[in-house]
Amino acid sequence: MGKLSIRNLTKSYGDHTVVNKVNIEVDDSQLLTIVGPSGCGKTTILRMIAGFIEPTGGQIYLDDKLLVDVENRIAPIAPEKRNIGMVFQSYAVWPHMKVFDNVAYPLKLRKVSKDEIKSEVMRVLKVVHLEGLENRMAHELSGGQQQRVALARALVMKPKLLLLDEPLSNLDAALREEMRGEIKEIQRTQHITIINVTHDQIEAMTMSDRVAVVRKGVLEQFASPYELYEEPVNTFVARFIGSANILPATKKADAVRDSDGMMDVMVAGCYPLKVPYVDSKNEQGFVAVRTHHMAPNEASPLKAHIRRALYQGSQIEYYLEAPGCEMFRLLTDVSFIQPEGADIAVDITKAVWLDE
Amino acid sequence: MGKLSIRNLTKSYGDHTVVNKVNIEVDDSQLLTIVGPSGCGKTTILRMIAGFIEPTGGQIYLDDKLLVDVENRIAPIAPEKRNIGMVFQSYAVWPHMKVFDNVAYPLKLRKVSKDEIKSEVMRVLKVVHLEGLENRMAHELSGGQQQRVALARALVMKPKLLLLDEPLSNLDAALREEMRGEIKEIQRTQHITIINVTHDQIEAMTMSDRVAVVRKGVLEQFASPYELYEEPVNTFVARFIGSANILPATKKADAVRDSDGMMDVMVAGCYPLKVPYVDSKNEQGFVAVRTHHMAPNEASPLKAHIRRALYQGSQIEYYLEAPGCEMFRLLTDVSFIQPEGADIAVDITKAVWLDE
Amino acid sequence: SGSDDKSADTDKKESSDEATNDELKGHLVIYTSEPQDLVTEMLDDFVSKNPGVTYELFRSGTGDVKTKLSTELDAGSTDANVLWFADLGYMYDLDDQGLIYHYSPESAKDLPDTYKYNDGMGHEVRAIYSVLAYNTTQIDKAPKDWDDVTSDDYKGSLAIANPAYSGGAMTTLSVHVEPDNESTVGWDWYQKLADNDVKMEQSNGTLLTKVASGEYKGAVIVDYLPRNSKNEGSPIDYVYPESGSVLIPTPLCLMDNMSDEDKAAAEAFVDYMFDIETQKLFVQQGYVPMISEAAEGTEVPTIDDIKVLPMDVNYMRENSGSMLEKFTSIFGAQ
């Protein structure tokens, strides 16, 4: 159970539309991740699903039950009747309750027996590594610990649909990874549909069945992680997911598909390249190139200037400048070391064509 | 200006010591990053430096001026006299002021002229991509936007020392990267000493001059990013920084340095390996191996079983199990594809020895 | 709450050990401004002698009683059937509207006219008078008459009750300035008080307190208060002015809304007031009794001892507005 469908969902504050005709379908026990720049409307979407913000337009269905439909003046279903769980971006840990009581609260409401509450809460607290802190008050916890209380409170209740608003943002990498595993786990074992909001690329790519990319309230692409990565619909998505390099490129308006399914383009006016064929009439456009699909090659016609070199432990990231291009990046292993300011030449091993 | 020195800093709540005899020296206009698991005491350290928490013991000096010394009952210097800026983990954006006034406040206190305040605030708001929102109230902002207000408020004041408590945790990757650049920029141009707390490995490795790794209130290692990465003092640091794989290993108590400066160890009881010589008498110990210093090799004696395979776009991460070892990971490019459950063999190309 | 109602019932004493008059039945609803202790004591005594009678009591300041009564009348009707408070003019108003039941008890037949009103409309059942009181630690030479308190001795430290608030003070004013009255002190006297920076209080109680404390050296006040206070030992004394005191009318009246049963009980209650035992009770409280015999052996004077300035009720009723206006213009108000 837990099929969510969002149709034409819209929210405006005055003239300012923060969510604009968003359509999303999530199947039962799938995990959907919403990504997008800060302020693009992710939280607003979640809060409309939960029932805390009344949409300006559109409908939301959960398991074919209408949750809200403002246009047809149908009374929305109260949040507590929706059977949805949520981790708030602002935690919303109750300051007047102990950690234990915070987590136990949803169970208390469900009239679970005291013993069961106790064992269940302790289990979940252990999952989020808060064992031993159950008698602390919220203000005696660190930020990350509070966030984990919020997470535990949502995990304990086993709803149809779980909304997670950047639930791991204040956790260290190890813990974050572990928590991701736990979230996946309950999605699988308890068949819960999950909507996750995150700014963590890896989280979005590894956990999700589907990813929704939102920009300024508009859904730019809604696809599987693989699709998103391999076939971004535009430069925004390409740049946002996997932070691809975007280089200007040209092609013939009637460029044809060759036998390998490729076509010819000219990158940055100097670098001829074959990219997968796209049915487009545009002559001006872009190619998206992953940082690791670039490699230093002295023979290449694409000359660039190193503006910054960032040592990342196992790899080095170079920020490069080339005429007519915006800054782009090259990721190499530590064997290729060049000082900032040096001029190098790079090869592009793989790229995709984008009209806009 | 801005040399910070922390001596034996300690904070206990009752029996519970959350910061334990921490010693840190940060030179003028350096950037120190504090990392550590959630709840290890990072915020507490920052708040003691700022003057909001009274230490249980130890001293803090800023530019050789004593800020606080409880043991010798010297009256601490008030926070506002310390000339320190801070971004709070909980933002602490003032809800009754507009964005503009929030950011302008530190300047107002410094009696900067109105015009200058205006231009300066607008400049900083532009830096954090909040132009156009200056008349919003805090409750009309998204989480990430609020965090940027907090950041702008700290950036605008140009203190001697800037404390940043996970200042970018709620921002998307692109923005985060840009903000990092800005922080580095003001560190360089305005010669401000910065202490940054983050859970982002890349942030810690790329930005910092020095990194302090804290565990349960104890400073485990205090070194440059390179050192930390290449020569972790123990498995905790190795695991925490760059998330190394830790495998059990043995060596002779009197293992000698060979001509290349290496010594022989036996990993997981089956895999002989040369690692950089360490002056240690231990026979039992560990080796730390980066995920990309492992490679699949059918001929290797180190056999492992794939528990999970995570597709990350450009790479695949395999979670492996081998007898006697905890779970470890292997990062390969997409050309090496194996199903979950398969048995493979792996080579170790590089590792370091750790006593504990 | 139920328990409250029950305790209220026990107050309406329905039976008594020493029953004397079993025939009398009826229900009295008394609205009064008399001290509660005193009224309740009398009522309890009365119903114990007439076990068929029950009563309800409402007691408050004169202004409040009047407000309650007239608002109830505005709203439709009132339960009150016995009225006993210090506003003669108001009683006349009610009488004009035909709301008062006239009854003259046998025992009041010999009462001087000063103490009964409008042919049975109401009677004084004990008397109080406006007198001069002074603080004995501050004043060596007791004043004798009204004019004595206008001297420099009392500059800024004599107080009177404000006629705007106090019915007693209003009566005193009216009597004092009545033009037909020969022995009147007139407006001149008030002008002199004003020149002497006289102070005002809203109630006689405050006057008493402040004279006793020495904040005021003297005051124009109702007689029983300083009398009782003096008995308790406070440094206070009082005199009945030689030229005459002002009687403060506090008539006991009956309302014309009663059943015959109630009427009989009410009449019996008025009779009871003139009972010698009842009158002695008044004396104990410091009041001047209507039956002089009751005061025998005490320092309480009798109505025969006290010279009373004559009062013209009609003058007061007709001119109170203009008198107050003139009063205000003399004393000013901030």
Add this chain to the structure above:
Amino acid sequence: MFKKNGSNSSRGSLAPTIIWWVVVAFLALSVIYPSIRLILNSLKVGDGYGLDNYVTVFSDPGILRSMKNSFIVVIPATIFSTIIGVFLSWVVVRTNVPGVKYWKRLLSIPYFIPPFIGAIAWTFLLGPVGYFNKFLMNTFGFEQAPMNIYSLGGMIFIMSMYRYAVSFIVVLPTMKRISASVEEAARISGASPWRTLRDITLPLITPSIMGAMLLTFMFILADFGVSSVLGAPNQIHLMTTQIYYMINNSTIANNLQVASAYSLFLSLFGLVGLWVYNRVLATNKFVVVSGKSAAVEPTKLNKGPRWILFAILVIFFLFTTCAPILATLITSLTKTYGLPFGPENMTFQNFAQMLQIQNVARAFKNSLFLSVTSSLVITIVTMIIAYISIRGGIRGVKGVKFMQMTVVLPYAVPGVIIALSMILAFSQPIAGVRLYNTIWILLIAYIARFMNLGYNNISGAISQVDTSLEEAARISGASQLRAFKDVMLPLLKSSLISSFFLVVAPTISELSLSSLLWSVGNETIGTIVFSAKEEGRILLTAAIAIILIILVVFINLLVNSQTDKD
């Protein structure tokens, strides 16, 4: 309005709607209906209706003068009291002044001194022959008493010294809830503790301060005790004393109707205040209780300021609290009034005498019942109205603004006039039931009159709490009602308790309503006090006052000790 979709129950519980309409029905009975009777009455001219009474109000020089006086007194006194109250609550909550725990209790005591004795106690101290004036005269050899409290200035001074406790009680709990991190953010930006107080702390509790100010304003405007005691000697009339004068003065035609008209006009001032207050509350600007909690350590003051503040508190406490209570206590122990107090002039007889008064035990019991019940009802009803008017969002709820008005406005109307409206409304049986002459009429009257005290206190507190805390409960499966109970209620606890005490103190010694509405069996302490005061039995009055103060302070300690964890 809305199409039915499925069963109604799935669309959210009806309980909040039902609660709302119960409250509305209750207010209709206790406030609206009597008000209508009163308004009609104020329009009554002879046998018809007209605006004549209102014309009288605006043409009578005495009335106009009293309005002017009222504003000369009320405005500065409100400002001073609020400043003092807010400052003290800041000192107590946000600094490490020594003895913080005790100051919380001690500084609110003046509120518990009944007004009929408060003013008198102050005259014992500052009157022409008061202890303080005598002291000054003896030490400095003044000819005359240097201080004259029977003046407008005297009223301002004493009302401020006496009524600062209102804002102290209102502001304290809201001040306590402010998350320290917003203050810390200001300190780290370079603001001193004082500057932080000015720029951050105070603006953040604006709703509370405004509520406290509105309350103090109405409190002082409606004050009768101080203004009658201090105004009488030199005939300074304020609006309330002027109304009292009119009620007593049957020489004015239609005196009761004019007084009603005047009172209704008085209540309009409350309307203006409410309007401004609502505009401020309508924003989300004051949220300080959020789901991210930060550890709190109070503002650390240096030794110097710390002890200076301590000294200020001590002196202030001695002067505003100890001195008047001591003066009252001495009076209550005096054997013969007017003679110097000393061992030979000391007695417990006044307390003994009090016990001899008929029905005194019952009066105490009744007053306690009325006071506690009305405080509870008011706390609950005003909380519901304030919550709904701030949070909104409950289906089928109508007329919130109007209900707010009915709650806030009656307070400015003098008690006598409220009593009058109760008589108009209830002296005749309604639907065969007669509440008149029962204790219920008193209860209704108390509730109607003092509702404002709860409302202005609680609404500021509600606006501080972040909505996401309740939302988290809703999403956990709690109904709106349940979320309110489990999250909002505990967070409001200290403000609710202060609401309770704001009402307990004035109701337990209530005088002006009771003196018109009591009946046998339903005596209150107020009626006994009134009687004693009229008789000039000041010693007895003082004894009762001492018992009342002890009683209320005791209840205060009892309730607070039960709930002192936070």
